[in-house]
Amino acid sequence: MRRMPARAGTSALARLLGMLALVALVTVPELATAQESEPQPEAFPAERGVYLNPERAPTADLDTLLRTLSDREMPDERLDGFTYWQNPALGFVTAPDNRVWRDFRTYWTKWIHGILIVLAAAAVLGLFFWRGSQGYERDPRGRRVPRFRFLDRVVHWTTAISFVLLALTGLNFVFGRQLIQPWAGDAAFGALSQGALVLHNQVGFAFLIGIVAMAGLWVQDNLFNRVDREWLRQAGGLPSGRHVPAEKFNAGQKLIFWIAVLGGLAMGTSGILLMLPISTIGMGWMQVLHGGHTIVAALMIATIIGHAYLGSVGVSGSFDAMWKGDVDRQWAATHHPLWIERLERDRGTGADAEPEAPRAEPAE
Numbered sequence: 001m002r003r004m005p006a007r008a009g010t011s012a013l014a015r016l017l018g019m020l021a022l023v024a025l026v027t028v029p030e031l032a033t034a035q036e037s038e039p040q041p042e043a044f045p046a047e048r049g050v051y052l053n054p055e056r057a058p059t060a061d062l063d064t065l066l067r068t069l070s071d072r073e074m075p076d077e078r079l080d081g082f083t084y085w086q087n088p089a090l091g092f093v094t095a096p097d098n099r100v101w102r103d104f105r106t107y108w109t110k111w112i113h114g115i116l117i118v119l120a121a122a123a124v125l126g127l128f129f130w131r132g133s134q135g136y137e138r139d140p141r142g143r144r145v146p147r148f149r150f151l152d153r154v155v156h157w158t159t160a161i162s163f164v165l166l167a168l169t170g171l172n173f174v175f176g177r178q179l180i181q182p183w184a185g186d187a188a189f190g191a192l193s194q195g196a197l198v199l200h201n202q203v204g205f206a207f208l209i210g211i212v213a214m215a216g217l218w219v220q221d222n223l224f225n226r227v228d229r230e231w232l233r234q235a236g237g238l239p240s241g242r243h244v245p246a247e248k249f250n251a252g253q254k255l256i257f258w259i260a261v262l263g264g265l266a267m268g269t270s271g272i273l274l275m276l277p278i279s280t281i282g283m284g285w286m287q288v289l290h291g292g293h294t295i296v297a298a299l300m301i302a303t304i305i306g307h308a309y310l311g312s313v314g315v316s317g318s319f320d321a322m323w324k325g326d327v328d329r330q331w332a333a334t335h336h337p338l339w340i341e342r343l344e345r346d347r348g349t350g351a352d353a354e355p356e357a358p359r360a361e362p363a364e
């Protein structure tokens with residue numbers, strides 16, 4: 001480590017201070033929210049690392065600090081620089097833990113998201129070419145069965161639209177620099193990313209409310225039972241091409257429900273905690289929460305790609321359920337026979353009963 005030359009003049013020192021403050025601002029801009037908080041002198045537990053500290057004298061010159069900051073290797077000892085920030089936690093620039101997080105953020109996150117998205121897209125394409133769109137015979141009497149109430153549909157589409165916005169803005173944080181910045185240019189990409197961050201933070205609340213409402217509305221129909229064991233044993237009839245009896249939701253749908261609810265709650269709560277200033281929960285927890293938020297996001301995006309396929313192209317007639325609220329009776333009898341049996345038993349109607357008034361279909 002090189003020490004500051006003793007005869008460094010005032011202007012050199014001023015330059016050093018200015019540039020170190022700049023380094024701090026460039027390296028950890030997201031930490032600026034904690035600028036106002038109380039100093040935390042105990043915020044430097046690690047001895048190895050680079051620290052920009054308002055309270056300690058610099059022990060390294062600017063060249064050494066800049067080189068160490070851009071190196072992938074940790075310095076062998078502690079290097080101190082100077083920052084104008086009054087909160088020492090903000091000067092915690094490069095310590096062993098921070099490097100692990102930085103590598104995760106800049107490298108592993110891309111692989112985790114990339115691999116899961118490609119796998120989900122491949123699974124959907126494979127399913128389409130293997131089984132095509134699952135059809136059904138239309139009910140000869142044109143009967144339709146109510147499946148989702150207006151409230152169910154409002155909750156579902158609020159959650160779905162907010163999820164898509166969250167996914168797109170979130171993926172910009174992961175892939176934007178590689179995929180968008182080169183052709184959009186620095187200024188446009190900067191503005192876009194700033195807008196994306198604001199949108200991401202706001203829409204997160206709508207998503208969380210949607211998930212909580214969805215859980216309350218549908219939990220009863222998504223509890224696993226013996227019927228689901230058989231459905232899972234036969235892998236939903238996929239290998240045999242035969243329909244396996246199911247209630248209102250089959251076991252695959254129930255899995256999607258629980259992934260959406262538990263994953264959504266985890267994303268929402270970690271997202272809110274990540275919005276707090278860093279001094280509230282500490283740098284270490286911020287890094288853990290950030291890693292968890294990213295991994296659960298990748299799993300949910302992959303799951304929802306599969307769900308969106310099955311709810312539209314994969315199972316024909318399905319989209320009607322969530323868009324119009326009702327389905328052809330034969331669709332229900334094909335995919336959810338135990339549900340339609342119970343529904344008709346409860347209502348005192350049946351396959352041979354008088355037809356319900358068919359929905360007025362637009363002329364073809």
Ligand code: HEM
Pocket residue numbers: 147156159160161163164214249252253254256257260264304307308309311312318319320321322
């Ligand atoms: C973005 C495109 C989406 C499409 C096209 C879509 C479509 C559908 C459809 C058609 C159904 C009714 C299925 C049936 O009646 O059997 C449904 C149900 C459901 N959706 Fe979505 N959905 C989308 C996004 C989402 C998102 C983002 C979530 C949650 C994060 C979600 C959670 C659910 C749940 C829990 C159900 C009930 C269980 C199930 O059918 O899997 N959906 N969706």
